[in-house]
Amino acid sequence: MSKLEQLRPSGLHHNPAYSHVVVASGARTIYIAGQVSVDEEGRVVGEGDLAVQTTQVMHNIGLALKAAGANYSNIVKITTFVVGYKPELRPIIGKARSAFFEGMEPPASTLVGVTALAAPEWLIEIEAVAVVD
Numbered sequence: 001m002s003k004l005e006q007l008r009p010s011g012l013h014h015n016p017a018y019s020h021v022v023v024a025s026g027a028r029t030i031y032i033a034g035q036v037s038v039d040e041e042g043r044v045v046g047e048g049d050l051a052v053q054t055t056q057v058m059h060n061i062g063l064a065l066k067a068a069g070a071n072y073s074n075i076v077k078i079t080t081f082v083v084g085y086k087p088e089l090r091p092i093i094g095k096a097r098s099a100f101f102e103g104m105e106p107p108a109s110t111l112v113g114v115t116a117l118a119a120p121e122w123l124i125e126i127e128a129v130a131v132v133d
Contacts, residue, residue, distance in 0.1 A: 002024065002025060002026030002027075002074060002131050002132045002133045003024070003025045003026070004022055004023070004024050004073075004074075004076060004105070004131070005022070005023040005024075006019040006021070006022050006105040006106075007019070007020065007021040007022070007023065008020070009021060016106070017094050017098065017106060017109070018106045018107065018108060018109035019105055019106055019107060019108050019109075020108065021108065022076045022077065022107055022108045024076045024131035025131070026074075026131040026132050026133045027132070027133045028068075028131070028132050028133065029129065029130070029131050030065070030068045030070055030074070030128075030129065030130040030131070030132065031127075031128075031129055032061055032064045032065070032127060032128040032129070032130070033064075033127060034079075034081065034125040034126065034127040035057045035060040035061050035064065035125065035126055035127070035128075036053075036057060036060075036117065036118075036119070036122045036124070036125050037052070037053035037054075037056040037057050037060075037122060037123070037124065038056075038060075039056070044119075044121040044122070047121050048123075049123075050082075050089060050092050050093065050096075050123050050124060051092050051095070051096045052096075053122070053123045053124050054092070054093050054096035054097055054124055054126075055096045055099075057124055057125070057126050058096065058097055058099075058100045058126070061075075061100075061126060061128050062100065064128075065128075065130060068130070068132070069132060070130045070132045072100050072101060072104070073104050074130040074131060074132050075107040075128050075129070075130045076107050076108060076129055076130060076131050077107055077108045077109070077110075077128065077129040078107050078108075078109050078110075078126055078127065078128045078129075079109075079110045079111075079112065079126065079127050079128075080093065080097075080109065080110070080111045080112065080124065080125070080126045081112050081113075081114045081117065081124065081125045081126070082111065082112070082113055082114065082123065082124050083113075083114055083115070083116060083117055083122070083123050083124070084113070084115070085111070085112075085113025085114070086113075090111070093111070093124065097126075107128075
């Protein structure tokens with residue numbers, strides 16, 4: 001069974017939304033390409049709505065994890081790209097994303113503001129790395 005250890009280094013601010021350091025041991029590392037808010041048919045879900053798009057992106061990550069024999073608890077790192085990021089968007093993203101990590105330690109996380117993604121309808125893209133046995 002893979003083992004994840006979330007560290008809380010002294011001297012670094014504790015933020016309950018993410019872990020500063022995750023030490024992972026396991027036999028397989030899974031890299032999930034940046035997921036965007038599209039359904040199985042490629043249609044945009046939640047056009048113009050960051051909360052809905054974040055939820056769909058996390059759902060898509062879950063489908064990718066399942067295909068690899070993993071789940072959200074196996075994620076060690078996520079990187080989030082947000083179009084036109086402003087600090088007031090962080091709670092919207094955090095609320096939608098935290099539902100998928102409820103009851104577990106969150107992964108290491110990076111949030112990056114960008115001017116655009118590959119399609120103008122997309123507001124957010126998230127990539128993930130998971131470790132399993």
